Amino acid sequence: MSQSHSHGHHDHDHDHSHAPTMxxxxxxxxxxxxxxxxxxxxxxxxxxxxxxxxxxxxxxxxxxxxxxxxxxxxxxxxxxxxxxxxxxxxxxxxxxxxxxxxxxxxxxxxxxxxxxxxxxxxxxxxxxxxxxxxxxxxxxxxxxxxxxxxxxxxxxxxxxxxxxxxxxxxxxxxxxxxxxxxxxxxxxxxxxxxxxxxxxxxxxxxxxxxxxxxxxxxxxLEGAPDNAAPEKIEGHLTKSVPGVAAVSHIHVWSITSGRTLATLHVRPTADSDARKVVQAVEEALRSQFEIEHATVALDWNGETDLCSLSRSFVQGHDHAHHTYEYDHSRKEHVH
The missing domain is CATH 1.20.1510.10 (Cation efflux protein transmembrane domain)
Known part of the structure; x- marks a missing residue:
């Protein structure tokens, strides 16, 4: 049975509205x-x-x-x-x-x-x-x-x-x-x-x-924006972001004009650098492809069927939501 530890931020007054600007x-x-x-x-x-x-x-x-x-x-x-x-x-x-x-x-x-x-x-x-x-x-x-x-x-x-x-x-x-x-x-x-x-x-x-x-x-039809095609994202992340070994399962779509979202799996070169890799990937998606909301799942090295660490980043907010799941094979919390 898995346990999850979520770090809530309900005490902060942040606007989560996705309404268009102006x-x-x-x-x-x-x-x-x-x-x-x-x-x-x-x-x-x-x-x-x-x-x-x-x-x-x-x-x-x-x-x-x-x-x-x-x-x-x-x-x-x-x-x-x-x-x-x-x-x-x-x-x-x-x-x-x-x-x-x-x-x-x-x-x-x-x-x-x-x-x-x-x-x-x-x-x-x-x-x-x-x-x-x-x-x-x-x-x-x-x-x-x-x-x-x-x-x-x-x-x-x-x-x-x-x-x-x-x-x-x-x-x-x-x-x-x-x-x-x-x-x-x-x-x-x-x-x-x-x-x-x-x-x-x-x-x-x-x-x-x-x-x-x-x-x-x-x-x-949930088509990918021209400036954020999956192959472009994969090429940029694997070549330009340090610590990224592979990228897969990329899905990109727009909710409305100028509001692009993405989900993808990233395998870091070293598991110990996972947190930094996720942060770097999110920043690259935001700055290079104007993806304001990205969900990144980690694929661990040498392991299968392990839980993933997901982290969502929303442009314009000064906090992110983290989800950590318990891995019974390691008998520890995966951070």
């Missing part, structure tokens, strides 16, 4: 952007119906999904601030990635809708009023520029923020297309330019949607 700022950015986009979406729908422009209606549809994406983003940050509990030990941070994934899916849906409507317009051209179309398109362009500027200030590396920004960027390009179409129709009367530019913009949206889909799905 959450308050992100929330304000997203809420302001949502208000601007939702308000102008209504204006653009009215303008599209009055002018008969597909480009405006497509842009209004995109703005509708922008508003939904921003609402999801806001909800994601609110949920992300909730503390971890017994069932969700990392809190609700993964909700942020789910929101980014949904954003990507809605972008694909927008592209399908725009292409379908454009085909319909080619079959049955509509009369388009260039004056109202141009006025609304210019106003929409200015609103999108403002919202994109707001979203890209400060912290913009989260999947969630990038997803919302990509929505707005696609909408901004849609506004450029609408302005161009309105100018061409005003001076030439050539209405097919309206659905043509709508399709061109949809292709640009498709590229952004694919990149976002791949990234968010990679996180959801």
């Amino acid at each position: 959450t308050g700022e992100n929330e304000r950015k997203v809420l302001l952007s949502f208000s601007l986009i939702f308000a102008f979406m209504i204006v653009e729908v009215i303008g599209g119906l009055i002018s008969g422009s597909l480009a405006l209606l497509a842009d209004a549809g995109h703005m509708l999904t922008d508003a939904a994406a921003l609402a999801l983003a806001y909800a994601a940050f609110r949920f992300g601030r909730r503390a971890a509990d017994a069932r969700r030990t990392f809190g609700y941070l993964r909700f942020e990635v789910v929101a980014g994934f949904i954003n990507a899916i809605t972008l694909f849906a927008i592209v399908v809708w725009i292409v379908y409507e454009a085909w319909q317009r080619f079959q049955e051209p509509h009369v388009i009023l260039a004056g109202p179309m141009l006025s609304v398109a210019i106003a929409g362009l200015l609103v999108n520029i403002l919202v994109f500027w707001v979203l890209t200030r400060g912290d913009s590396e989260h999947v969630n923020i990038k997803g919302a920004a990509l929505h707005v960027l696609g909408d901004l390009l849609g506004s450029v297309g609408a302005v161009t179409a309105a100018i061409v129709i005003h001076y030439t009367g050539w209405t097919p330019i309206d659905p043509i530019l709508s399709v061109v913009v949809s292709l640009l949206i498709l590229r952004s949607a694919w990149a976002l889909l791949v990234r968010s799905l990679h996180i959801l």
Whole structure:
């Protein structure tokens, strides 16, 4: 029967929250952007119906999904601030990635809708009023520029923020297309330019949607970050960290953007140096691969089926948790 000795630190007031940094700022950015986009979406729908422009209606549809994406983003940050509990030990941070994934899916849906409507317009051209179309398109362009500027200030590396920004960027390009179409129709009367530019913009949206889909799905599938692939970690630890004889069973994944975790087995050159080796490995993972939470298991030399010493390190905290288990074959506590 094994015994365990855990060194608790309950008397210290440390924050174990894994919530994203600058959450308050992100929330304000997203809420302001949502208000601007939702308000102008209504204006653009009215303008599209009055002018008969597909480009405006497509842009209004995109703005509708922008508003939904921003609402999801806001909800994601609110949920992300909730503390971890017994069932969700990392809190609700993964909700942020789910929101980014949904954003990507809605972008694909927008592209399908725009292409379908454009085909319909080619079959049955509509009369388009260039004056109202141009006025609304210019106003929409200015609103999108403002919202994109707001979203890209400060912290913009989260999947969630990038997803919302990509929505707005696609909408901004849609506004450029609408302005161009309105100018061409005003001076030439050539209405097919309206659905043509709508399709061109949809292709640009498709590229952004694919990149976002791949990234968010990679996180959801527990994929290793590009800068922390297992083979890179093994090579660095065995070559650059003194006292490391071998590294195995490496698992690396992200909970959300910028929050990388890892578990691995390390065999020290000498068992007597085990404590120093673990500390050196954790520091290397944090500094070289930006892994903020690492669980390192020790494989002892010349022994099998012995217990391991695990030690977790969390960046930003001035303490660590140690677990020491009793080894009956040695009749002593393994430290």
